[in-house]
Amino acid sequence: MDPRLVYELKKRQYAAHVCSTLGEAALRAVSRNDSWRCSELPTAHPSNLIYPSITVPLQTMGFSVVRTLTNVTPPATLEACIHSQGGRAPRGQEASYHISVGSTGNSTVQGAVY
Template identity: 45%
Template sequence: MGAGHVNPTRAADPGLVYDLGVTDYAGYICWLLGDRGLTTIVRNKSLTCAKLPKVRDVELNYPTITVPLKPSAFMVNRTVTNVGPSSSTYIAKLDMPKSLTVRVTPDKLVFSKAGEKKTFSVEVSGKGVHGQKHVEGSLSWVSTRHVVRSVIIAVPNLPESPPSQES
């Protein structure tokens, strides 16, 4: 799909953000590459995977939601932070192909202050998806002032564990 045309004014006032910190990324590196990968990337030998939670790719609090493409339901959680007006309400709007069933819970996020965080779940299942390479749609959180869009991608054979690592 691509990123489209950049609008700096809208980028400076996104409404909601998906927070990710160093610990999240380091935990993902641990899940994916282990201690050796963490040391290579972070270049800090005092930081070890034993001190960090393992964070699978589907668990990263990314705006893009990637899930396995399969008939049974798969659920992920995301957390957004309100960086817009203190009193804001967002309604979930889905734009999905018919081959995917998606449920967002809750489907309404009500914020009473700036900096407030809300967590929601996205449950995805596919029907008649055997043989497809991937299926793509989107979730938009819509307020009176903002539209915060997240791509949802369902991919066949998404690994449950990271690729094998050489010692």
């Protein structure tokens, strides 16, 4: 397997996600570390979990998410499907992209899109 690009989730990012969605008891169970405290971690919206899929709230106001990819192969030319800056990405280099989601109508929306 040669994934080339990975969504690398750091321990602190995952811990913040667990705290925001499941609470401190879940953090202690998952991390097996009683010294971690949710109060010491940033609040994390599910849309900010570094993962290929994206969760966004349905709302009339726009919403943006950022994803960061890490190159895990030798230097290679990488191009995005929509906007490409091209160039050679050295091993270990990270690059981020932004996705903005918005409503085109004035109707009220509820829930989330996954």
